[in-house]
Amino acid sequence: MTENNNEQEPQEQKVNIPPKHKHSFRSAFFGGLCGGIIATIAILALFMNQLLPLDALQISAAEDQQNSGQTQETKNLQNAFSSDGETADLTNISEAVVGVINMQEQSLWTPEKEAGSGSGIIYKKSGNKAYVVTNNHVVDQAKHIKVQLYNEKKLDAKVIGKDAVSDLAVLEVPAKEINTVAEFGDSTKLNVGDNVIAIGNPLNMNLSGTVTKGIISGLNRSVPVDTTGNNQTDWETEVIQTDAAINPGNSGGALVTNDGKVVGINSMKVAQESVEGIGFSIPINTAKPIIKELETKGEVSRSYLGLSMANASDVPEEYQDRVSLPKNADDGVVVADVEDRSPAASAGLKQFDTIIKINDKQVHSYLDIKSYLYSSTKPNDKVTLTILRDGKTMKKSIKLGTVKHNQN
DSSP states (O other), X not given: OOOOOXXXXXXXXXXXXXXXXXXXHXXXXXXXXXXXXXXXXXXXXXXXXXXXXXXXXXXXOBSOOOOOOOXXXXXXXXXXXXXXXXXXXXXXXXXXXXXXXXEEOOBTTBOOEEEEEEEEEEEEXXXXXXXXXXXXXXXXXXSEEEEEOTTSOEEEEEEEEEXXXXXXXXXXXXXXXXXXXXXXXXXXGOOTTOEEEEEEOOSSGGGTTEXXXXXXXXXXXXXXXXXXXXXXXXXXXXXXXXXXXXXXXXXXXXXXXXXXXXXXEEEEEEOOTTOOSOEEEEEHHHHHHHHHHHHHHSSEEEEEOOEEEEEXXXXXXXXXXXXXXXXXXXXXXXXXXXXXXXXXXXXXXXXXXXXXXXTTEEOSSHHHHHHHHXXXXXXXXXXXXXXEETTEEEEEEEEOEEEEEOOO
């Protein structure tokens, strides 16, 4: 167990709290501090070259959390952490960050109960519906979802859509009780060293509305993601690195600037005894188009080739004489299989072809291809693959198909 001391000492804070809220804020702050200290931390691999091994990320929602009654002291967030003489006004955003409770059926003989909890952000209200964005892993395997508001009221929520690749999910709740929605900022304008604040519900709903302060520690970080649960990396996601304390239950909560605008969705942290203050958030500009698709279509459509691939360096020895490899044998991706009637099959790709470029982008691993397809193309676009076959270089033009990611 590792202590988490990322929060600043009280004497270093400039806090603008009306007199009637001083006791509430002090209780909320120390409640959050205790929650950070007692957080359970898993053993993880080293952070190297801006790329973390898959098992170095803690992305699960908090484990079973019972007695989730919220106290008055933890919910009265008006003004909080300051820096350089500037007080952060969190009045609106604090009411827009909610608890997301994952209810699961334990057995056929017992009623469903809370299996975990996380956080979410109310980002839109339209007619009699309001919409909440959270992490996919927060609502994964839920029988049904409850959303707990800042005033302790609980609403039944419906999962509109969820996407393991981006680790995002959109929920729908009745709008009658919703008075405040979050305002999205612009994550492309962030700079390393900018002050940010994380808001969420670490460990359980007793600590709801916890606020922690930090800075932007890094931008454009790449971290591996296992979207299939097989403990193998099949996607790399771009994230914001921050040293604001992020603990189990913070997942899906808001990373905000001093003006209370959401610039990230807190998603994961490095949990290792020798590491402190390395947390990650999904940039809001990356999340916004995915949120829109999940809200309007219930799914995310991405480009599709129809290939099973392996890195050139991973080709078994008995097949290496059938593969044409580039001069640098660690580069390139070898086609292991071509799906029948797929875009790749229509373009004439074959088993043992080695892909060395997609359009003008050099290919070093199959993740390069997947990343390019997901971030730089749309279904029905055309791409050109440069391949090696029988020692010869050739190009194949492919019209991309569509794969739909919807885990409902």
